[in-house]
Each structure stands twice: as structure tokens, then as C-alpha cells.
């Protein structure tokens with residue numbers, strides 16, 4: 001399951017933060033992904049709950065996912081950024097470059113990014 005490995009990677013990164021700081025508990029994690037990463041938010045949350053089920057510092061925490069705009073790179077003119085329109089199935093979902101109008105573009109697949117981590121820290 002794609003979502004399970006993503007959730008697992010998120011938890012691993014948060015655990016690194018917990019090790020560094022005096023964290024009492026994790027309250028909220030916000031991650032972002034482009035719609036073309038094919039991540040199903042419900043499945044991601046479910047996997048997160050399974051993974052953190054017996055982890056005390058993750059008790060009652062929530063994982064939220066935001067969808068970010070896709071980013072493309074144009075092979076013709078090197079433009080990198082948001083496309084102007086949705087991919088067209090006739091062109092194998094290649095996006096239209098807003099700079100030169102070429103469809104010779106590819107979507108930049110980025111790993112899911114952790115945007116915000118809301119932690120409860122010890123005052124000591």
C-alpha cells in the first residue's frame with residue numbers, strides 16, 4: 001500500500017524531531033502533495049493511525065493532507081512551475097507550458113512534504 005509507506009516515512013521523520021527536542025506529544029501534522037502523487041487522504045490517515053496506534057507521543061494526534069498544484073518542467077524551454085491548464089488525456093496527460101505552449105512537458109513528482117508539525121513541548 002502506497003499510503004502506508006508514505007505514512008511510515010512521515011512518522012520516521014517526526015520521530016527524528018521528537019529525539020531532538022523535548023516533545024511531550026505530537027498534536028497535528030500537515031503534509032502536502034500534488035494531486036498526481038495519487039495519494040488517497042483517507043487511506044493515508046488510516047495508515048497513520050495504524051502505525052502510531054501504540055506510540056504514546058502520537059496519541060490523539062492528527063494527520064492532515066493538503067493538495068498542492070502540480071509543477072511541470074518544459075522540455076522545450078526549461079520552464080518550471082505551475083501549468084496553465086489540466087493535462088489532456090489525448091496527450092497522455094502532458095500539460096501545456098504557459099511560456100512557449102509546448103506539450104512536451106513532464107510533471108515533477110516530488111515526495112510528500114511535511115508542511116507543519118504542531119508539537120507540545122516540555123517547558124523545562
Ligand SMILES: [Zn+2]
Nearest residue numbers: 074077097100
Ligand atoms: Zn515551454
